[in-house]
Amino acid sequence: MSDTLFGPDNLPYGLFTTPDAPGHRRLGVRFGDDVLDLGAAAAAFGSLHTEVLRAPSLNALMAAGRPVWQAVRAEVRAWLTDETHRETAARHLLPLPQVRLHLPFEVADYVDFYASEHHATNVGRIFRPDSEALTPNWKHLPIGYHGRAGTVVVSGTPVTRPRGQRKPPSEPVPAFGPSQRLDIEAEVGFVVGTPSTMGTPVGLAGFREHVFGVTLLNDWSARDIQAWEYVPLGPFLGKSFATTVSPWITPLDALDAARVAPPPRDFPLLPYLDDSAGGIEPGGYDLRMTVRLNGHTLAEPPFSTMYWTAAQQLAHMTVNGASLRTGDLYASGTVSGAEPAQRGSLLELTWGGREPLELPDGKRTFLEDGDEVTLTAWAPGPGGTRVGLGDVTGRVTPVE
Numbered sequence: 001m002s003d004t005l006f007g008p009d010n011l012p013y014g015l016f017t018t019p020d021a022p023g024h025r026r027l028g029v030r031f032g033d034d035v036l037d038l039g040a041a042a043a044a045f046g047s048l049h050t051e052v053l054r055a056p057s058l059n060a061l062m063a064a065g066r067p068v069w070q071a072v073r074a075e076v077r078a079w080l081t082d083e084t085h086r087e088t089a090a091r092h093l094l095p096l097p098q099v100r101l102h103l104p105f106e107v108a109d110y111v112d113f114y115a116s117e118h119h120a121t122n123v124g125r126i127f128r129p130d131s132e133a134l135t136p137n138w139k140h141l142p143i144g145y146h147g148r149a150g151t152v153v154v155s156g157t158p159v160t161r162p163r164g165q166r167k168p169p170s171e172p173v174p175a176f177g178p179s180q181r182l183d184i185e186a187e188v189g190f191v192v193g194t195p196s197t198m199g200t201p202v203g204l205a206g207f208r209e210h211v212f213g214v215t216l217l218n219d220w221s222a223r224d225i226q227a228w229e230y231v232p233l234g235p236f237l238g239k240s241f242a243t244t245v246s247p248w249i250t251p252l253d254a255l256d257a258a259r260v261a262p263p264p265r266d267f268p269l270l271p272y273l274d275d276s277a278g279g280i281e282p283g284g285y286d287l288r289m290t291v292r293l294n295g296h297t298l299a300e301p302p303f304s305t306m307y308w309t310a311a312q313q314l315a316h317m318t319v320n321g322a323s324l325r326t327g328d329l330y331a332s333g334t335v336s337g338a339e340p341a342q343r344g345s346l347l348e349l350t351w352g353g354r355e356p357l358e359l360p361d362g363k364r365t366f367l368e369d370g371d372e373v374t375l376t377a378w379a380p381g382p383g384g385t386r387v388g389l390g391d392v393t394g395r396v397t398p399v400e
């Protein structure tokens, strides 16, 4: 078990059904290549938290708050690892191939940030070659936009090629049709558990109290639709057709050994974003991501290079008094490192489609029908172990 990505220091949460009871959604914890049926195990062990663990989504546990998250995590770990409990727990373990995984929580609001300096610089150069790559606000606040919560889907859900308006600069009027520049964005999503009160901002120190866990996320993006529609209000239909998340939500506590300081800041930050003061935990996470297209590795984006941290994004998102709801999902923004092989989108990897990638199955700029994209990631765990994030996969299907 020591070299698994899903050992006793990880224990991510998911939601599953079995073929004999397809309508009965059950919470599970991944352990190696098995799923622990949480509700059944909780009842067998007489857990105080049986009710939230028998709920048909993660929202009840997420809303219960950090003390309950910590208590449940300690219990589950004991069930799976203590000699006295293992026999009982084994009765509630199911092999992964025998279950179907579902979107594990009800998404409330969905927000996407733009926090990689390398990504933002690359996109600025590609989309706005005649302007400064970074806008004047970029290093003073984490830029974000509101996405579409209802089209967040679980890994494995097919993604239909979106249709829309597109207008290359060379054309006088827009045309309508299937996107010809369908892209991916390799991101990390943060899932809010504990809600907050309207009018009361959540400071940097509130991150651990409010954020339940982490998921990999693919922010599918139609670059031709996006480039024509986004001025002046930002991304809209170019991104709202689908966003894929992992079926496994990794608890923040599983990523403690992966915490790192973010890159040095180029400007002093306003107090509500300033994490250089004493007493604030390092806000970065050392997550090593891989992007694959039809099995070929395209890039290895390093999350540790993100300029803005998830704690700063949460503080910014609430500084105006906006409240948090259980199930709010906010994404980091595309993760791109300094090296070309660390870029988290095809837009950057092919420099706007001008430099096709040479793959074993031919040249590639943007996604073709039938393409399958997979994001994976792991983080350093305690004592030299590794903590895996759940994979995020999606295949592009043609539009009728």
Ligand SMILES: O=C(O)/C=C/C(=O)CC(=O)CC(=O)O
Binding pocket: 112, 113, 114, 115, 116, 119, 123, 124, 127, 185, 219, 221, 230, 235, 332, 333, 334
């Ligand atoms: O700079 C732009 O015009 C647009 C950038 C994006 O694609 C928005 C986005 O999703 C941000 C990100 O993933 O980092």
Ligand SMILES: [Ca+2]
Binding pocket: 112, 113, 185, 187, 219, 333, 334
């Ligand atoms: Ca994005």
Ligand SMILES: [Mg+2]
Binding pocket: 147, 218, 219, 220, 221, 239, 240, 241, 242, 243
């Ligand atoms: Mg999206």
